[in-house]
Amino acid sequence: xxLFDHSIKEIEAKLHNKEITVSDLVDESYKxxxxxxxxxxxxxxxxxxxxxxxxxxxxxTEDTEAKLFGIPAGIxxxxxxxxxxxxxxxxxxxxxxxxxxxxxxxxxxxxxxxVNIGKLNMDEFAMGSSNENSSFTPTRNPWNTxxxxxxxxxxxxxxxxxxxxxxxxxxxxxxxxxxxxxFCGVVGLKPTYGLVSRFGLVAFASSLDxxxxxxxxxxxxxxxxxxxxxxxxxxxxSANVEIPSYTEALTGDVKGLKIAVPKEYLAEGxxxxxxxxxxxxxxxxxxxxxxxxEVSLPHSKYAVATYYLLSSSEASANLxxxxxxxxxxxxxxxxxxxxxxxxxxxEGFGEEVKRRIMxxxxxxxxxxxxAYYKKAQKVRKLIKNDFDKIFEDYxxxxxxxTPTPAxxxxxxxxxxxxxxxxxxxxxPVNLAGVPGISIPCGFSPEGLPIGLQIIGxxxxxxxxxxxxxxxxxATDHHxxxxxxxxxx
Amino acid sequence: MAEITKEQVKHxxxxxxxxxxxxxxxxxxxxxxxxxxxxxQLNEIDTEGIEPTTHVLDLKNVMRKDEPRQWTTREEALKNxxxxxxxxxxxxxxxE
Numbered sequence: 001x002x003l004f005d006h007s008i009k010e011i012e013a014k015l016h017n018k019e020i021t022v023s024d025l026v027d028e029s030y031k032x033x034x035x036x037x038x039x040x041x042x043x044x045x046x047x048x049x050x051x052x053x054x055x056x057x058x059x060x061t062e063d064t065e066a067k068l069f070g071i072p073a074g075i076x077x078x079x080x081x082x083x084x085x086x087x088x089x090x091x092x093x094x095x096x097x098x099x100x101x102x103x104x105x106x107x108x109x110x111x112x113x114x115v116n117i118g119k120l121n122m123d124e125f126a127m128g129s130s131n132e133n134s135s136f137t138p139t140r141n142p143w144n145t146x147x148x149x150x151x152x153x154x155x156x157x158x159x160x161x162x163x164x165x166x167x168x169x170x171x172x173x174x175x176x177x178x179x180x181x182x183f184c185g186v187v188g189l190k191p192t193y194g195l196v197s198r199f200g201l202v203a204f205a206s207s208l209d210x211x212x213x214x215x216x217x218x219x220x221x222x223x224x225x226x227x228x229x230x231x232x233x234x235x236x237x238s239a240n241v242e243i244p245s246y247t248e249a250l251t252g253d254v255k256g257l258k259i260a261v262p263k264e265y266l267a268e269g270x271x272x273x274x275x276x277x278x279x280x281x282x283x284x285x286x287x288x289x290x291x292x293x294e295v296s297l298p299h300s301k302y303a304v305a306t307y308y309l310l311s312s313s314e315a316s317a318n319l320x321x322x323x324x325x326x327x328x329x330x331x332x333x334x335x336x337x338x339x340x341x342x343x344x345x346x347e348g349f350g351e352e353v354k355r356r357i358m359x360x361x362x363x364x365x366x367x368x369x370x371a372y373y374k375k376a377q378k379v380r381k382l383i384k385n386d387f388d389k390i391f392e393d394y395x396x397x398x399x400x401x402t403p404t405p406a407x408x409x410x411x412x413x414x415x416x417x418x419x420x421x422x423x424x425x426x427x428p429v430n431l432a433g434v435p436g437i438s439i440p441c442g443f444s445p446e447g448l449p450i451g452l453q454i455i456g457x458x459x460x461x462x463x464x465x466x467x468x469x470x471x472x473x474a475t476d477h478h479x480x481x482x483x484x485x486x487x488x
Numbered sequence: 489m490a491e492i493t494k495e496q497v498k499h500x501x502x503x504x505x506x507x508x509x510x511x512x513x514x515x516x517x518x519x520x521x522x523x524x525x526x527x528x529q530l531n532e533i534d535t536e537g538i539e540p541t542t543h544v545l546d547l548k549n550v551m552r553k554d555e556p557r558q559w560t561t562r563e564e565a566l567k568n569x570x571x572x573x574x575x576x577x578x579x580x581x582x583x584e
Contacts (some may be wrong), residue, residue, distance in 0.1 A: 236550040305527040330570035337582045346507040361504040433544030449523035
């Protein structure tokens with residue numbers, strides 16, 4: 001049994017009773033990393049020397065009261081870390097070795113005394129659903145290394161699933177925390193838009209991006225969110241709301257909870273084994289005293305088109321900052337400044353990033369803005385209204401996180417639209433700005449994890465966590481661990 | 489709308505400050521055409537009278553006093569730059 005099979009709360013007690021030290025935890029992390037990284041490739045940068053020094057410092061202090069004292073964690077590589085290379089898995093930033101500051105979420109984790117183990121692999125600039133768009137070595141799924149871990153936070157999910165760290169941070173623009181959490185059999189939350197500061201998150205689509213935790217249990221997830229949530233004056237889109245104790249919401253009691261199940265979430269296109277797992281999960285909820293009814297999210301089928309127009313438009317503006325002037329890799333082949341911009345960007349960006357910039361630039365360009373961008377902003381409103389209406393009568397919405405378990409490496413790379421369609425069940429949540437979590441709810445006959453998605457009202461993470469926790473405690477899917485390797 | 493042409497793709501690439509080879513332009517022409525065709529399903533929906541989303545939460549403008557403060561030093565700001573001289577970022581010539 002690994003030390004990381006314990007919850008953060010249990011580890012806190014072990015540290016307190018001096019059964020273990022922080023150095024033991026950090027040893028466990030790097031030992032595991034050295035065992036599995038050749039196959040999993042979850043990390044882009046390791047910070048071993050600093051982590052070991054930090055562990056010794058923490059072991060030497062008397063005050064161990066911090067909320068995440070000594071917990072080894074990994075950070076997605078689009079979240080800046082002072083003095084620690086931050087690449088967004090892009091060749092453009094391969095030499096960005098010395099960021100000037102820590103993201104607010106990183107500062108908050110340090111204030112609660114985590115040990116940062118390293119930076120986690122991802123699809124380049126968070127654009128992708130499989131990690132195959134990492135311009136370094138793509139991460140593989142710890143449950144079966146012939147399969148993708150999902151994306152874009154594939155490294156964040158795989159590192160937790162493989163037991164390399166106790167928790168990680170990811171970012172979710174259209175499903176980038178929940179989809180890899182589902183594929184790797186871990187717990188991943190996308191908080192309400194505005195709950196967590198995005199200061200220091202390299203922006204992809206600013207009206208959709210949120211940072212959230214990936215963990216092995218709902219309780220750990222709630223604990224990490226308590227640390228990273230909250231208003232930040234450095235992020236004007238962060239909401240000034242009171243942060244409740246999410247761990248206190250984990251009562252195990254869902255009697256009377258009203259669950260809505262959108263018929264579109266169990267429709268054609270959703271794999272039968274996934275549908276079966278969701279219906280089984282609903283039986284568990286019934287046995288716990290909750291009720292569920294079928295509802296409709298009539299505009300959800302338009303979510304993928306809406307999302308790709310809006311997110312690509314925002315990305316085309318956000319990625320304009322990568323011009324080769326202030327940071328990043330500048331092309332050596334340029335003759336003048338415009339040429340330098342073009343060559344640096346073309347040499348530094350991968351194909352998917354260029355495709356999205358092109359799509360976004362087109363959708364925003366003169367003559368097409370109304371037809372594409374503005375139209376999508378209107379449809380976004382309708383998608384949000386669908387959720388608002390359901391939440392008048394129900395506490396949570398439940399369905400699968402993804403239509404299928406993790407697909408094979410290479411399977412969806414040939415056609416961008418096939419890859420994009422994979423996000424159909426996660427994207428509406430970002431468009432509506434509501435919180436959503438993915439938790440393990442079973443396995444396919446091939447032994448690949450299946451994720452249950454629970455969606456809540458704006459800023460009602462407490463109910464989402466309560467529902468997730470009650471299911472988790474009534475089942476044992478979350479206790480299963482992957483044997484690293486390719487089975488088929 | 490009609491198919492996207494290769495000339496449009498090259499025009500958009502220029503706006504986006506991307507250099508695309510002829511082969512890439514060909515590929516993007518096909519791919520963007522099918523993505524845009526897919527996106528045109530949005531025209532099925534009547535959005536007459538629907539206000540475009542500006543923000544999912546009811547956030548208002550956030551104002552603060554415009555007061556200078558030390559955020560970073562010139563030296564720090566330059567340390568990741570590909571090229572700099574005399575405390576300034578240096579770029580290739582702007583004029584041809």
